[in-house]
Amino acid sequence: MAKVWRANIFPFAPHAVLDTMxxxxxxxxxxxxxxxxxxxxxxxxxxxxxxxxxxxxYNRQQFASRLGISVHTLDKTVRxxxxxxxxxxxxxxxxxxxxxxEGLRYNYYESADPLLLFLYRAKSLxxxxxxxxxxxxxxxxxxxxxxxxxxxxxxxxxxxxxPAPDEKTIRGDLKYLEEIGVIARSGESRPYRYRxxxxxxxxxxxxxxxxxxxxxxxxxxxxxxxxxxxxxxDTLKKVLRGRGIHALAADTHRYKYHxxxxxxxxxxxxxxxxxxxxxxxxxFVYLAPRKGLNYASKNTNPLYEKESRNxxxxxxxxVVFDHQYGRWYLIGYNDRTGIAKFRxxxxxxxxxxxxxxxxxxxxxxxxxxxxxxxxxxxDTLRTLxxxxxxxxxxxRSGVNFVRERVQAQGQWGxxxxxxxxxxxxxxxxxxxxxxxxxxxxxxxxxxxxxPAWLRKEFISDWKEIASYYEPVRQxx
Amino acid sequence: xxLFDKIFNYxxxxxxxxxxxxxxTSQERTWLxxxxxxxxxxxxxxxxxxxxxxxLLGMEEAPDMDDAASSGMDGDVRDxxxxxxxxxxxxxxxxxxxPLRRIMMASGGVRLTVRLKHxxxxxxxxxxxxxxxxxxxxxxxxxxxxxxRNRSLMSTRLHHIAAVxxxxxAPERFQELTERVAKLMEARKKQAVIGILxxxxxxxxxxxxxxxxxxxxxxxxxxxxxxxxxxxxLADESEFLLSRIRFLGLRVRVLEGGxxxxxxxxxxxxxxxxxxxxxx
Numbered sequence: 001m002a003k004v005w006r007a008n009i010f011p012f013a014p015h016a017v018l019d020t021m022x023x024x025x026x027x028x029x030x031x032x033x034x035x036x037x038x039x040x041x042x043x044x045x046x047x048x049x050x051x052x053x054x055x056x057x058y059n060r061q062q063f064a065s066r067l068g069i070s071v072h073t074l075d076k077t078v079r080x081x082x083x084x085x086x087x088x089x090x091x092x093x094x095x096x097x098x099x100x101x102e103g104l105r106y107n108y109y110e111s112a113d114p115l116l117l118f119l120y121r122a123k124s125l126x127x128x129x130x131x132x133x134x135x136x137x138x139x140x141x142x143x144x145x146x147x148x149x150x151x152x153x154x155x156x157x158x159x160x161x162x163p164a165p166d167e168k169t170i171r172g173d174l175k176y177l178e179e180i181g182v183i184a185r186s187g188e189s190r191p192y193r194y195r196x197x198x199x200x201x202x203x204x205x206x207x208x209x210x211x212x213x214x215x216x217x218x219x220x221x222x223x224x225x226x227x228x229x230x231x232x233x234d235t236l237k238k239v240l241r242g243r244g245i246h247a248l249a250a251d252t253h254r255y256k257y258h259x260x261x262x263x264x265x266x267x268x269x270x271x272x273x274x275x276x277x278x279x280x281x282x283x284f285v286y287l288a289p290r291k292g293l294n295y296a297s298k299n300t301n302p303l304y305e306k307e308s309r310n311x312x313x314x315x316x317x318x319v320v321f322d323h324q325y326g327r328w329y330l331i332g333y334n335d336r337t338g339i340a341k342f343r344x345x346x347x348x349x350x351x352x353x354x355x356x357x358x359x360x361x362x363x364x365x366x367x368x369x370x371x372x373x374x375x376x377x378x379d380t381l382r383t384l385x386x387x388x389x390x391x392x393x394x395x396r397s398g399v400n401f402v403r404e405r406v407q408a409q410g411q412w413g414x415x416x417x418x419x420x421x422x423x424x425x426x427x428x429x430x431x432x433x434x435x436x437x438x439x440x441x442x443x444x445x446x447x448x449x450x451p452a453w454l455r456k457e458f459i460s461d462w463k464e465i466a467s468y469y470e471p472v473r474q475x476x
Numbered sequence: 477x478x479l480f481d482k483i484f485n486y487x488x489x490x491x492x493x494x495x496x497x498x499x500x501t502s503q504e505r506t507w508l509x510x511x512x513x514x515x516x517x518x519x520x521x522x523x524x525x526x527x528x529x530x531x532l533l534g535m536e537e538a539p540d541m542d543d544a545a546s547s548g549m550d551g552d553v554r555d556x557x558x559x560x561x562x563x564x565x566x567x568x569x570x571x572x573x574x575p576l577r578r579i580m581m582a583s584g585g586v587r588l589t590v591r592l593k594h595x596x597x598x599x600x601x602x603x604x605x606x607x608x609x610x611x612x613x614x615x616x617x618x619x620x621x622x623x624x625r626n627r628s629l630m631s632t633r634l635h636h637i638a639a640v641x642x643x644x645x646a647p648e649r650f651q652e653l654t655e656r657v658a659k660l661m662e663a664r665k666k667q668a669v670i671g672i673l674x675x676x677x678x679x680x681x682x683x684x685x686x687x688x689x690x691x692x693x694x695x696x697x698x699x700x701x702x703x704x705x706x707x708x709x710l711a712d713e714s715e716f717l718l719s720r721i722r723f724l725g726l727r728v729r730v731l732e733g734g735x736x737x738x739x740x741x742x743x744x745x746x747x748x749x750x751x752x753x754x755x756x
Contacts, residue, residue, distance in 0.1 A: 053684040054694045054703075062696070120479050121486040130487040138497035180483055181502030198498055199532050200505065208525045214577060215520040215569075219511045222568055222610060225553055227479050228507035234489075235498055242496055252577045257612040257689040257716065267479060273553045323562040324723075325685040331558075345681075377560045391750075399593060408563040408615070438561070441723040444746030459751045461725055466744035468729045469737055 042348040045119065045264050049345060053261060116263055117230050128162045136173055137196060140183055144193040147171055201239050213240055214253070221255045224321050227266045259326020265344040272330060274352070275316050279361040281353035282316050282332070287346045311349075314340045315356055317365050322377045324438070329378050333364040339371055341378050374430045376411065376438070381431030387450040388439055391422045402445045409438065424449070479503075509533045510552055519569040563615045570617045570634040573608060579642045580605050583650045586621065589639040590632060597638055603630070604645070604653040612689070613716060622657050629660045631712065664711045668733030672703040676727040683727055686720055704731065718743075 132154060139145060139153050147170050155164040165173075174194055177183045184197040204212060213236045220229030275282050314332035321328055328344035371380045390402050406415070406425055413427030429435050432454055439446050440461070448455045482488070483499055492499060511517070512529060521529065579586055588601040604622040609631070611618060617634040645653070672683055680703060684694065691708045705728075709717050718739055721728055730736045 053681070053688055054696075121484050121489060123480045123482045123485050125482050125485045125487060127487070129482075130485060130491060133483070134488055134491035134495070134497075137492060137499050138495040141495075141497045177483075180481060181505065182483060182499045196498070198500060200500055200508075200529075201498060203528065203532060204525075208521075208528070210577075211521050211525055211574065212529070214573065215511075215517065216508065218520070218569060218573075218610070219514075222612070222615075223511065223514075224557060224559070225507070228504045229511070231484060232500070232504040232508060235500060235504075238493060239498060252580045253573075253608045253610065255610045255612060256713075259612075259685070259688050261685070261688055269553065270479060273556055276556050277551075318556050318558055320558045320560055322560050325682065326688060327685055372558070375560065405563075408566070409561070411561065434561075437723045437725065440725050441719045443718070443722050443743040444750060447747075447750040455751070459748070462744050462747045462751075464726055465740065466748065469741035469744065 045267055045345075049261055049264050116260060117227070117234070119264060119267070120227060120231065128158075131158060131162060132165055132169070133173060133177070136170075136177065137182060140194055140196040141198065142196075144186060144195045146191040146193055147174060148191060150174070150194075201236075206243055206245055209236065209239060209243070210245065212236060217253055221253075221258065224262070225266050225269055227263055230263065262321075262326045262328070265328040268330075268344050268347050268350060269319065269328075271350050271352075272316050272319060276318075278352075278355055279315075279358060280355045281313055282330075282350060283311050283313050283353050284347050284350045285310065286312050286342055287348060288343075312340075312342075313353060314342075315361065315364060317361075317368050318372075319344070320372075320378050324377070331368060331372070331378065333368060339368050339380055341380075371430075374412075374428050376429050376434035379429075379431040379434045381433075383428055383430050384432070385426065385428055385450060386432060386435060386439075386448070386454065387424060387426050389422050389424050389447045389449055390442065391445045391447070392420070393445070402442065405442075505533055506551075510554065514568065516567070516569040519571050520574070563613060565615045567616060567635075572619075572634045572637060572640060573617065575640055576605055576608060576619060576634075579640070580608075582642075583645065583647070585624075585643040585645040585650075587641040587643050588619075588621070588632070588637055591636045591638050601625070602643060604650070604657065606657050608634075622653055622660075624653070629657065629664070661710070665708055666711055666714070666733070666735075668707050668709070668717070668736050669731045670705045670707060670721065670728050670733075671731040672705070672728055673726065674701045677701065677703065679727060683724060686724055690717065714739075 135154055135157055136150055139150060145153075147167065151165065151167055151170050154170065158164055174183065178185055178194070181197055183194045185192045185194055187193055200212075201209070213233070216229055216233045216236060220226040220233055223229075272282065274280075312334075314330075314334045316330060316332045318331045319328055320331055330342045330344055330347065332340045332342075334340040372378065374383050390406055392400050393402055403415075403423065406413075406423075410425060410427065413425050413429075415423050416426050417424045427435070432451075436454070436457075439448060440458070448458045481501065481503075483501060488499070512526075512533065517526065576586070584605075586603060586605050588603070590598045590601055592598055601623065603624050605619060606622060606629075607620045609618045609620055610616070618631050619634060619637065621630050621632065622628075623630050670687070672680065676683070683703075684705070687705050687707065693706050695704045695706065696702070697704065707717065714735060718736060721730065721736070721740065722743065730740055
């Protein structure tokens, strides 16, 4: 009964799925007695993560149940996706569109474009608003205009079936565009004149622009955080194209062994950052990833919401990015348990709470940082000494890749003795759970010396693994 | 500041595209300013470009800088991020990236001077540069190129390239070589199937994350309650794939892929030989 429904689930323009699914995924806030829809992207993030990580694994029923939606809703979604098949996304390269028809299989050999970035393009917007904002921004590209000029442009150029905006609407839009830095106001006296804030693009020569594109490309792909870098990269790529710079220009670099889904978790990064800066607590509902990729259905009726779910409250202090898996953790403090650690992928319904005094924040931060000091990733179990002998590869190969890797990845551990054939590595680390996979990844180039019980574990693990690959005996 | 700002909405973006217009936000400029603070930015630009960029961004008023000032804190999100288990960063930028990418854009060939592992250099290596590749695990840049003399696809650390000179390539020759490279790349692709032991299904998320840096798809066999990861990789990546499989230990097992199975069997027996004094 393996996968019966694999190839036909994602023949889609990705934006359409978000729109369709979001209709049922708004969360609600009570505001002055009325219910206000507040757009939440929790489900989209989980949906995309599920597709990105486990793409192809589930049939309709399984997929729907893991997303917490009905099969009917899923079918409806898929139907609308098929209708929009012909309108494939202009943001995807040819290679990616082809890949999409087989699920979200990322082909990193072809392109450095981050496929999952479209999550951040999902904010819903009225048709009329998107037409108006675009008209304003495009009118201001090469000239300065007043609010009145812009209102005239809107009444002339907006489609007949969309009502022309009034002055108040235009002023509101300009205020918004100015706040987010897309346009700038010039002059001190009224009427103010506005212009697109495109100096970064306009003032650069073609050659400089190419260097800037490369810098943004490299940095977004190799550093965290990266979402804003990817958004900027998208824009610069279009500028290059607009200036007629060679079509291959944006396609010379690629990045291998990249954790593509890491950009989904950045969605929460700034909410956490703002809370930390203001020393505010955070409330959220945590869906422990340990329970599998299963997201319990969320009732969109506000009366039922949060009733059956446990809201967790912590004082957020730091986030940890784990390079071994490409995963993010939120580290905080909870009065009941002390240090609290959560995988960022399990955070939903994040909300800011009350703030705490500076001294309390500093005190807890100090304690947590001290506890994390010897964490391979986030483990805060008792600190112990791990000693391992690493064996150098055959020296004819010229490069000692074992030593290179231990030095590059061994964090604060030290090489204590060395001979022609081997060297000894020592580290004080919190528990062995997180360092063990790393030691094991060296295979027979690593022999654990201390602690003795860990050495025994390695022997028994390797025996077990050997049994996985024993040739099957035939009975004659 | 929100990453889900309506200005990033796809309808707006595609409409802006139609009119050839652009919208650059403060948060993108703030990000860029932060990243330009990295010392390696020096290698990415001509000195005068860097001065110009810093000037353009310095004049920028970032809305969140005001908040930062009022709370007496730096506004850099990286202050709250702790990166763990990262490979020491050998390089983010390499001085050869700029000249090489320009040669590639012009569909040109190269003549390389390469440093050899045991010392010494090899001059006048002619070929076609294909891609500049950053290996996230090793945190290092490589040039993928086609060696025309030996007719083979090469991957050379930029660190080992002593000099690069452009060379002329006729358009037909460029086309011919590009097609040959594409065929060679395709021929190097391999497939393997890695099964998750059902006892470890509760760790599915962790295991899938560990393989998320490969081109892969997943299938699920309901009767056996087993997940299988179908990985596509290039032949020269098998060692990295193996290190991931060993990393996960008892949780996974290679189901298809003769070479990988052979290497896993070999590793397990060699590893046991290291411990043989106690218990063999």
